[in-house]
Structures are given as structure tokens and as C-alpha cells.
């Protein structure tokens with residue numbers, strides 16, 4: 001078999017899998033499904049050659065935008081709802097553990113290690129609202145877990161992440177904290193503001209092609225990790241933020257929404273935010289944020 005027509009092309013290509021080299025069962029499963037769905041997509045839309053070439057050009061331009069500070073393909077996957085779906089497939093919620101959501105393209109590894117209660121605000125803005133964030137990290141039995149690392153990152157009050165903004169100090173609004181002997185964490189940061197994902201290049205082209213907007217509701221990113229537990233990549237969302245019910249990357253989960261409340265005098269901030277996390281025990285897993 002090798003002579004193709006519209007009816008047999010999918011079977012012919014799938015039959016080529018592993019013909020001239022060993023492939024794993026997982027490779028075969030992924031490629032057979034990819035070929036089947038790709039061919040189905042082409043037939044369903046009756047894709048024309050000039051449209052295929054436009055797609056190739058688009059992907060080439062997206063690739064050229066990628067560098068240490070920008071990962072355009074994660075953005076494209078987010079806009080299509082792909083990353084949040086992959087995350088839900090990877091981390092199904094089976095018990096009382098906290099829900100995960102997308103990592104997004106703005107995480108930086110090895111943020112500054114900070115003492116409990118420390119501030120990650122390195123630059124001030126006229127419109128900033130300072131916040132004392134605190135809560136407990138517990139196991140599924142409700143016990144506080146000591147020694148859990150929390151990598152935290154958020155946008156500045158101008159709506160831009162530090163690594164995309166030459167006017168912010170390095171690692172502004174990024175830090176790594178650890179729970180105390182009771183599983184309690186605390187830090188000072190700002191209330192996150194809604195922001196548009198970078199929509200000046202190919203991500204923006206995709207959004208306009210879809211007729212969608214680039215805006216995300218206010219949120220703080222977390223990676224909560226300790227050896228012996230499934231690492232939790234998640235975000236917490238401002239219950240009073242714009243775009244909460246129409247996130248451009250579809251990352252909002254009901255259980256991840258929290259409320260900013262008036263500050264307590266002893267904290268010296270404008271607002272107070274409490275949020276607890278529950279980690280799922282998973283023997284043998286590595287703490288990905290512990291290096």
C-alpha cells in the first residue's frame with residue numbers, strides 16, 4: 001500500500017508508523033491520533049493550499065518570537081484552551097486536593113528565597129494596593145505540612161510581568177516562600193490587576209481571528225511543592241476582578257477564587273487575602289521547585 005487517494009490517505013500514513021525504525025506504543029498512539037484528527041480537520045474544512053501555506057508561515061513567525069522571556073507557543077495553546085485541558089488530563093482532581101490550572105508563559109525558575117512574611121514588592125506604583133497573603137498548606141487529612149515551598153509570581157500594578165518590562169527591577173513580584181512548622185505561609189505583595197496577554201504578534205492575530213479578547217482576570221500564580229506530594233501548579237483569582245467569567249486563556253476554576261478583605265492593623269498593608277492549599281500525596285514524586 002502506498003498509492004494514495006482521498007479515501008485511503010489516512011490509512012496509508014498510519015501504516016507508515018514504525019516501518020523503518022522502532023517506535024514506542026505511546027508514539028504510535030499519539031501519531032495515529034494526530035494523523036487521524038489532522039486529516040479529518042483538513043477534510044471537514046476543505047482546507048485550501050494557500051491556507052495551508054498561510055498556517056506554515058504563521059507557525060514560522062510564532063517560532064521566531066520565542067526566546068528566554070517569551071514562549072509564544074504556550075500562549076497559542078492557552079488561547080485555544082489546550083493548556084488548561086492538558087492540565088486537567090494530567091492532574092485530575094480525585095479527592096480533596098486543590099485544583100491546578102495553567103502555568104502560563106511567565107514563570108521564572110529559581111526566584112529569590114524569602115523569609116515568611118517577606119515582601120516581594122521591589123517597585124511602587126501610585127495605583128498599587130498592598131496585600132498580606134497567608135494561609136495553610138495541608139495534606140488530604142487536614143494536617144499542616146511544614147517545609148513546603150511556594151513559588152509566587154504576579155503582574156505589577158501596570159499589568160505587566162517583570163520579565164517583559166525593562167522598567168521593573170529583576171524578579172519584582174516574584175519570590176519563593178516556605179511553610180513553617182504548622183504548614184503556614186505568608187508574604188506581602190500587591191493585588192493583581194487584570195492584564196492582556198501579549199497580543200502584539202501572532203497571539204494577537206489568533207485572538208482577532210477567533211474574535212476573542214486578550215484579557216485575563218487578576219490572579220496570583222503559585223507552584224506549591226514538597227517531595228512526596230504531587231506538585232501543584234495553580235493560580236488564585238480575585239473574586240471582584242473584571243474578566244473573571246471570560247478569561248482569555250480559560251484558566252479560572254471556581255475553587256481558586258478568593259476574596260480580598262480589609263487589612264489587619266498588625267500587617268501594615270492595604271488588604272488581606274487568605275487562601276489554603278491541599279496537596280495530594282504521591283510517593284516518589286520530586287519537588288520541582290525545591291532546587
Ligand SMILES: [Fe+2]
Pocket residue numbers: 104106155219221
Ligand atoms: Fe498570569
